[in-house]
Amino acid sequence: MSINTGSWRLRIEWSMGSSSACGTNLPQTVSQPQSIIDDIFGDGFFWAVPKARRSLERRRTRRNGSTKLEHWATPRKNIKECLVCGHWHLAHTICGNCYDKVRKETEEMRATMNKNDRDYNAPHTEVVYVYQGEEKDTELLKGKYVVEVDKPRPEWFSKFLLTKALGRR
Amino acid sequence: MLRIPIKVTARKLPHAGGRGSGPQGRINKMRKLVTALIRHERIEGQYQWVDEARGYAERLILEAQRNGDTHKGTMEMADYWLLEKDLVHKLFKVLVPRYTNYPASFTQLWSLGETFPGRPVPMAVLELKGNPWPPVVPKERDQRNSLVNILLDQARKDYRQQKYESIAALELNKQSEQQTSNIDDSSASTS
Numbered sequence: 001m002s003i004n005t006g007s008w009r010l011r012i013e014w015s016m017g018s019s020s021a022c023g024t025n026l027p028q029t030v031s032q033p034q035s036i037i038d039d040i041f042g043d044g045f046f047w048a049v050p051k052a053r054r055s056l057e058r059r060r061t062r063r064n065g066s067t068k069l070e071h072w073a074t075p076r077k078n079i080k081e082c083l084v085c086g087h088w089h090l091a092h093t094i095c096g097n098c099y100d101k102v103r104k105e106t107e108e109m110r111a112t113m114n115k116n117d118r119d120y121n122a123p124h125t126e127v128v129y130v131y132q133g134e135e136k137d138t139e140l141l142k143g144k145y146v147v148e149v150d151k152p153r154p155e156w157f158s159k160f161l162l163t164k165a166l167g168r169r
Numbered sequence: 170m171l172r173i174p175i176k177v178t179a180r181k182l183p184h185a186g187g188r189g190s191g192p193q194g195r196i197n198k199m200r201k202l203v204t205a206l207i208r209h210e211r212i213e214g215q216y217q218w219v220d221e222a223r224g225y226a227e228r229l230i231l232e233a234q235r236n237g238d239t240h241k242g243t244m245e246m247a248d249y250w251l252l253e254k255d256l257v258h259k260l261f262k263v264l265v266p267r268y269t270n271y272p273a274s275f276t277q278l279w280s281l282g283e284t285f286p287g288r289p290v291p292m293a294v295l296e297l298k299g300n301p302w303p304p305v306v307p308k309e310r311d312q313r314n315s316l317v318n319i320l321l322d323q324a325r326k327d328y329r330q331q332k333y334e335s336i337a338a339l340e341l342n343k344q345s346e347q348q349t350s351n352i353d354d355s356s357a358s359t360s
């Protein structure tokens with residue numbers, strides 16, 4: 001019983017063996033115990049039994065009170081609307097619809113890179129993705145691993161991210 | 170000193186490396202996740218696993234930044250945590266220069282929540298900062314020029330204009346009444 005054992009009390013009974021049940025008149029045989037376990041549980045046992053009956057209310061609460069149904073049936077109050085796309089998401093999470101777009105774009109970008117360099121020999125410089133119609137020979141991209149993507153840059157993916165990250169934004 | 174809040178005790182994660190894999194399976198999973206993070210710079214996974222791997226990745230980058238690639242212990246640590254050895258070069262040649270004079274944490278964790286209907290496991294996105302991918306959370310749109318806001322602004326202006334006009338009309342009425350009463354008083358006094 002791991003749940004709601006509140007009404008179950010342990011009652012420890014010491015059921016007497018035959019030797020200790022007798023009076024003091026009998027000659028006691030003094031003998032060294034074989035081990036510490038024999039010393040403790042020599043002639044009897046510990047019994048753990050319920051001390052009080054579980055009431056009807058407690059039983060029903062235990063069985064039917066807190067189920068997942070209750071959790072599912074209560075309306076959630078931590079649902080927010082995304083300010084960009086208008087889809088709903090939980091308050092502590094990011095918008096799933098917006099992130100799907102990001103994931104798709106990221107996978108497309110990943111696919112454009114040389115597979116050997118991407119998966120087995122990571123380039124020793126920063127990787128920069130250049131979209132269609134963007135300059136490749138600028139000062140910023142000098143000495144960097146440039147990957148060209150064969151499509152125009154999406155509107156929502158702004159270009160200033162090409163600069164080096166500086167501190168907390 | 171790590172720059173992210175971490176738990177004092179590590180999560181046990183008994184099923185991280187498969188059922189019955191134990192502590193060693195958990196460590197193997199963490200190594201795989203750290204390796205994947207350093208390679209791809211953005212990974213998805215179960216929140217618990219990814220959050221646990223975040224601390225190891227932060228520590229690895231921090232040690233690499235502090236001690237450099239000539240330190241024996243740091244090299245052993247990088248060798249242990251990065252299962253694919255080309256990433257050791259990436260760690261010291263790309264990530265350490267990227268995060269020099271960098272006051273904040275090197276990684277960012279985003280919660281994706283649970284998929285419903287589906288497996289009720291909270292998922293998360295872990296990424297290295299300064300990566301080349303598009304941003305996870307898009308910039309909030311500038312809403313000033315949206316049609317609704319323009320109409321609301323105009324309505325507010327019109328309402329104010331009406332208010333001012335009504336107040337001005339009231340004032341004018343009062344003044345005219347005072348003038349007429351003054352004239353009446355003066356005419357009465359003269360007669």
Ligand SMILES: [Zn+2]
Pocket residue numbers: 082083084085086087095096097098
């Ligand atoms: Zn959204």
